Amino acid sequence: MGLELVKETWSSAINIVEIGQTKDAGGSRGSIITVGGETGLPFLHSESKTLNKPVTVFEIWDVEPDWPDNLKSPFGKNLKNTLDWAKLCKNEFKAKGLCLRLAGAHPDYGNKTVDELAKLVENLLKQIDLPLIILGCGDDTKDNLILPKIAEVSKGESLLFGSAVQDNYKTLVAAVLADGHNIIAESPIDINIAKQLNILISDMGMPKERIVINPTVGALGYGLEYAYSIMERARLAAFSGDAMLAMPFICFVGFEAWRAKEAKANEQEVPNWGSLEERGILWEALTASTFLQAGADILVMRHPEAVKHVEKFIDKLMEKN
Amino acid sequence: MFIIGELINGMYKNVREAIAKKDESVIMNLAKEQENSGASALDVNCGPLSKVPVEDMKWLVLTIQKASKLPLAIDSTKPEVIRQALEITKNKAIINSTSADEERLEIYVDMALKYNASLIALTMDKKGVPQDKDARLELAAGIVAFAQAKNFDINNLYLDPIVLPVNVAQPQLKLLLEVLHEFKIISEPAPKTIVGLSNVSQGTCQRSIINRVFLTMAAAHGLDAAIADPLDKDLMDAVITAELLLNKNIYCDSFLTAYRKK
Known part of the structure; x- marks a missing residue:
């Protein structure tokens, strides 16, 4: 008798979220990002469907x-101009989407x-x-001024805006809702707050299919x-029917990985840690690869070489097993 | 908890009158109200006084299906009434119920298989309701063995240990809670467990609190389903909270609302 694998069947799926609107649909994007739709834990293709890569x-x-x-070196002087930087990402690094962080809006960082x-x-x-993701600068007062305006000027493009947090979500949700965009609901590694925030946002009339x-x-x-x-616990609850946790995940992998000293301490400081060049890239790539296994749908990354490694890994994971 | 709303029953005067006058709105409202209050399924019973139970049951089923998409628990002592109702139910139905007697199991297990329905089985037989735990367990094991022999999916089997009123059989309630655990180890996959909740408070002056406390105790003993009144908001709040404390749902500040939004 052959070995029979135990397969789990779940009752519910993750919502499908679309970011970006093409010309035919009233926007001006050349492509869109579609995420979500999983019917089970990631990449167990014989058990469930990973509908969207x-x-x-x-x-x-x-x-x-x-x-x-x-981290700066692959972009060179393009970092000084957002449009050049964006073009480089699209043309050279074949980016599928961009995430614009409006760091310069911060009162202490350019205002x-x-x-x-x-x-x-x-x-x-x-x-x-x-397709575009827009992030504020992290200062609530300033973000509540800039993000609604940007939502307005980009109306019809179905962008993804971030971030709504438990203490500051109403202004952003109202703006995003009115202008047809999607929203990022952010919680501080806390599943209870993640769920609560999704309830608060849906109570304002935001469709569940527009929350990440x-x-x-x-x-x-x-x-x-x-x-x-x-993330795993949220997914297990979502697949068992918890609609308030059945949203795709966005993970700010680049932001986290490049804060680690392992990604940036040079060889003179720590000679036995090996090449800094490779170490930084691997730190970001490994962090991203781990969250893919936890169910990440969108990975916001920084180093083009790390992205290349992760894209290759995604293709491998998507193969039938 | 899988709550089967109990309010569409000919024992209640409003339902009895609605059946007599063929007043659809009363039944449709009861269906909608129970659904909106968090019921997972609706019990349908035309009552012991019905002179034409097949017709009355079919009318109830058709009327409810106009208002609600919930699964229906077809509740009758007469196999023909249940069979004819199953012919017209749109969703997967629940047969309520069979006893442990072999001749009844023969009829109802076959019927459940034919109509792809779930089956509630009472752990009682011709001799009546057992007075102790072991006798209930023995009947339960017999029911499971019978269903297994017929290749009936045990995931679709609900065992009911039969709850008796606290003012009639007080010493039995503790044993009932214990037997809920034991039903679960009869087979793998385990049968589900169900109680007819309101029975526990029959004839008492404090029905709601007795129902509520018993249901939370039963939830802690692993109960899967209950036939109960979903319009009793305190009862529903208690069971949602019990399941939260048992780690069946993830906590958030609005957990009562969140559960009802499912």
Whole structure:
């Protein structure tokens, strides 16, 4: 008698979220990102369907970022101009989507004006036809000024906006809802808050199919296992019918990985850690690969070589097993 | 918890009158109200006084299906009434119920297989309701063995240990809770367990609190389903909270609302 594998069958699936609107549908994007639809734990193809491939998107900033040199080098002087940076990601690194972090809006980091940033997004949309994720600067008061304006000027493009948090979600949700975009619901590695925030956002009338969960993750060596277990627990609940956790996950892998000292300490400092060049890339790639196994749908990444490794790994995972 | 709403029953005056007058709105409202309050299925019983039970049951089923998509538990002591109702149910139905007597099991297991229905089986036989735990367990094992021999999917079998009123059989309730555990180890996959909840408070002056406390205790003993009144909000809140404390749902501040949004 052959070995028979025990297969789990679940009653519910993850919602499907579409980011970006093509010309035919009233937007101006050349392609869209479709995520979600899983009917079981990731990549167990004989047990459930991974309807849509997880995607990587490149993180870009509205100002030159304060990144370590080994992360800046592949982009060169393009980092000084958001549009050049975006073009490089699309043309050279074959990006499937972009995530614009409006770091320069922060009162302590440039304090860019609402109009300035709205203009930037309009230009970006005009010149680059990739689906777009827009992140605020992290200052609630400022974000509540800039994000609604940007939602308005990008109406019809079905972008993904972030982030709604438990103490500050109403303004952003109202803006995103009115202008037909999608929203990131962010919780601090806390499944109870993740669920509660989704309830609060849906109570405002936001369809569940327009919410993406940012569970907040940690890099390899910095709480990765904890974030992994939260995501896994949310998924198990979602597949068992918990509609308030059945949203796709977005993971800010680049943000986390490049904060780790292992990704940026040079060879003189730690000679036995090996090449810094490879180490940084691997730190980001390994962090991303782990969250793919936990159910990540969108990975926001930074280093093009790390993205290349992860894309290859995704293709491998999508093969029948 | 799988709650089967108990309010569409000819024992109740409003239902009895609605059947007599063929007043669809009363039945449709009862169906909708129970669904909106969190019922997972609806019990349908035309009552012991019905002179034409087949017709009355069919009318109830058709009327309910106009208002609700929930599965129906077809509740009758007469096989022909149940069979004819199963002919017209749109969703997977539940047969309520068979006893442990072989001749009844023969009829109802075959019927459940034919109509792809779930089956509620009472652990009682011609001799009546057993007075102790072991006798209940023995009947339960007999029911499971019979169903297995017929290749009936045990996931679709609900065993009912028969809850008696607290003012009639007080010493038995503790044993009933214990036997819920034991039913679960009869087979793999395990049969599901169900109680007719309102029976526990029959004839008492404090029905709601007795029902509520017994249901949370039964939930802690692994109960899967109950035939109960979903419009009793305190009861539903208690069972949602019990399941939360048993780690069946993930906590959030609005957990009562969240559960009802499912």
